[in-house]
Amino acid sequence: MGAGLSNDGQIGVASSGKAPRTARGERTLRKILDAARDEIGERGFSDSSIVGITQRAGVALGTFYTYFDSKEALFEALVRDMSAQVRDHVAPALEEAGDVFDGERLALESFLRFAREYRHVYRIIDEAEFVDPAGFRAHYETTAERIAARLIAGRERGEIASSYSHEDLEVLAWALMGANVFLGLRYSVWASADPASVAAATSRALRAGLGK
């Protein structure tokens, strides 16, 4: 895994054959991705330019092409990077959790804090539906798979009623992800509500709804 790149080593962030080979290169790539997040998050994809991104990153224009073939390729990398950042931001909360419901509560709370700090993440992931449909779908599919795996593990530990089938829990994982996305939009992007109290309200319903 690259320094702070949050990629899992299986999905390359840079364009094919352009992965950084040194720690310095990884830092430069990180700067470009952070600048792209701010530039595209503020201006949108079509009004953003490679020049604007490299100026913001403080790197030469030619450096951009060391890592990416095009603005589209950068955007695809950015979506994968933001998706991985959300995952990595939420992961520590899950490790502290007492049970599956506690885990989902802490994960939502952590996501709400992330969305409040990086409101641009919404605009970027949402714009991916149009600019990078495969990346958009991959983001939600992998997120839902992770939630479903947590629910299934919770059922195996006896925390979730065994009458919920594997298929039920897959459906519920999509429902839970959608709930989290819209709670983030409402309470972190459009307003700044207390993440703990938003997460507590939904967590209580989830525990009662799925618990034994």
Added chain:
Amino acid sequence: MGAGLSNDGQIGVASSGKAPRTARGERTLRKILDAARDEIGERGFSDSSIVGITQRAGVALGTFYTYFDSKEALFEALVRDMSAQVRDHVAPALEEAGDVFDGERLALESFLRFAREYRHVYRIIDEAEFVDPAGFRAHYETTAERIAARLIAGRERGEIASSYSHEDLEVLAWALMGANVFLGLRYSVWASADPASVAAATSRALRAGLGK
């Protein structure tokens, strides 16, 4: 309310001062909106043209300007129209319901059928985040308000535990709306799953989660 226009009479669909005055005018406006739904749903906003929409609708180009000032104005009208169509499609299901949970189950089932028939609705509402941010936000805010009102009424009828506060139910309304949106994306737009079984899985959890 105009013929089939599904607007509630408070939000004008045509541009200011351009509302149709005859039944024939309303039918023409309906044709333009349906053509815009298909054209913009297929091609996206920026690749759609007024000429393409009027040709699809079978009306003269000048007729467009009888109702709308611009492509942007048409798009804003389309978002309001689709939002109202979703609401009107779901309303009859709610009237048949035995209790609040039954109502939400039937509403989701009805929404999943609507999303399967009009997959474009997702692209149009989602693109509104960029083309018509106020319309995007209004769509979700009014939808969440309707769901919250149903949950609050359910609590007043004694179907939802009184320990859920008004604020809790507002948070849960956003969660439920997000769940429904993502279930529609996953099970109606990306695949065609049985709406009744998708709705049954989430409804069971909702009843157990919020019931007394």
